[in-house]
Amino acid sequence: MTASIVGAGIAPLPAGAADNVVTSRGIPIPAFYTPPSTLPAENGALIRTEPLPLALSLPGINGRLPGDATRIMYRSTDSGGGPVAVTGAYLEPAAPWLGLGPRPLVVLAPGTMGQGDQCSTSLALQHGLILGIGQEQSTVSIGYEILAIYRLLAQGIAVVQTDYIGLGTTDRLHTYINRVDSGHAVLDAARAAKALPDTSVTARSAVGLYGYSQGGGAVAxxxxxxxxYAPDVRLKATYAGAPPADIADVTAAIDGSELAGALGWSVNGFVQSEPDLRPLLDRHLSDTGRAVLKDLSTMCVGDALFAYGNRHSSQWTVNGESVVDIIRAEPLLRDYLGAQRVGNRKPAGIVRVATGVFDNAVPHGQARTLAVDWCRLGGDVVYAPVVLPDAGNPLLNHFGPLVTDQGTAVDWLAHRLAGLPAPSTCAILPLQP
Incomplete structure (x- = not known):
């Protein structure tokens, strides 16, 4: 498929890109995902677009259901202040918007997909399942965010989904859970969607944010x-589900769990964003640990669950120290993680913070603390503890609230974008679990 170029003077696909195919764990990454050498000057500016065929769609009376999709690449700014290309997808719903005002736009920030470029959500929208079995390095990625996206489209809400910095694009590694990188990628996705021609989104369209887990931290x-960073983005409401607001707490929780691979993605991303951490990493990592981080850098979440689930980070270090031990011993790392903490600034618009009370993967306590901190800063906060039985398993305790609360979260966001008020629950938060 040939990419279309939006805007005068914007670089096309690299010359000869089709002849220089980049692969990740044996999966070819389309040439669309290779950024040009020169990027636009403005954040949110479109770099290139192309039609994106959806894996799950049905014929309707007035077109395809749930709508039409466009793959996008847009400019953002990374945590070091440099320009960066980010990919994603815009979805124009077939359903009408029945609320007041123009059709609203929701930026969906995906949950954890992995660190390999084949894991990007925009590719998952096209293929549903990315599968490479029997190759030198097998891989599997499932587009589980499709359900939330389609629920929003069914309510007549336009959706733009970001792949985040470095996930999909072949020029750098994904900076997993980097606070600034992910926040910028989300906000610039809204700008990029409004710059697209021939959509029903207008400059007056209200903007909402939706994310769970990694996505919850990104939208927070x-x-x-x-x-x-983006006062021009008319942010009205945010749903932040199970946000990893305190990375140190999350690190301690997932070490030795099914999600232990996420430790490697975090470390890989930290070192790319902050090169001063490299000597520290070299000092503590064993040869085994280096091999694990390299392996994880191309893995999707399914791959990591099978390969590194229930592993302990102490197996990857020279002296048998855990990542938590190293954080406690290294002031530079402690300071870096402290700068990654979400909850020190008043959020824009109204925010619904949802967290499972038995979530011990992205710990409930640190998510609740985020709501408390925002209330103290004068934020407009709706705190929603999700009460489910303790499943006795961190993975189930984390994903259970995603499934059970998703419909409520989508409805809540739609009502806010339609202009319906929602009272803050800060006053009663001390009484809630």
Whole structure:
């Protein structure tokens, strides 16, 4: 498929890109995902677009259901202040918007997909399942965010989904859970969607944010950064589900769990964003640990669950120290993680913070603390503890609230975008679990 170029003077696909195919764990990454050498000057500016065929769609009376999709690449700014290309997808719903005002736009920040470029959500929208079995390095990625996206489209809400910095694009590694990178990618996705021609989204369209887990942290960061980084984005409401607001707490929780592979993605991303951490990493990592981080850098979440689930980070270090031990011993790392904390700035718009009370993967306590911190800062916060039985398993305790609360979260966001008020629950938060 040939990419279309939006805007005068914007670089096309690299010359000879089709002859220089980049692969990740044996999966070819389309040439679309290779950024040009020169990027636009403005954040949110479109770099290139192309039609995106959806894996799950049905013929309707007035077109395809749930709508039409466009793959996008847009400019953002990374945590070091440099320009960066980010990919994603815009979805124009077939369903009408029945609320007041123009059709609203929701930026969906995906949950954890992995660190390999084949894991990007925009590719998952096209293929549903990315599968490479029997190759030198097998891989599997499932587009589980499709359900949330389609629920929003069914309500007549336009959706733009970001792949985040470095996930999909072949020029750098994905900076997993980096607060600034993820917040910028979310806000610039909204700008890019409004720059697309021939959509029903207008400059007056209200913007909402939706994310769970990694996505919950990304939209929480975006809500904090909006006033300083993107005041032009008309942010009205945010749903932040199971946000990893305190990375140190999350690190301690997932070490030795099914999600232990996420430790490697975090470390890989930290070192790319902050090169001063490299000597520290070299000092503590064993040869085994280096091999694990390299392996994880191309893995999707399914791959990591099978390969590194229930592993302990102490198996990857020279002296048998865990990542938590190293954080406690290294001031530079402690300071870096402290700067990644979400909850030190008042969020824009109204925010619904949802967290499972037995979530011990992205710990309930640190998510609840985020709501408390935002209330103290004068934020407009709806705190929603999700009460489910303790499944006795961190993975189930984390994903159970995603499934059970998703419909409520989508409805809540739609009502806010339609202009219906929602009272803050800050006053009763001390009484809630």
């Amino acid at each position: 960061s975006a809500a904090e950064l909006q006033s300083s």
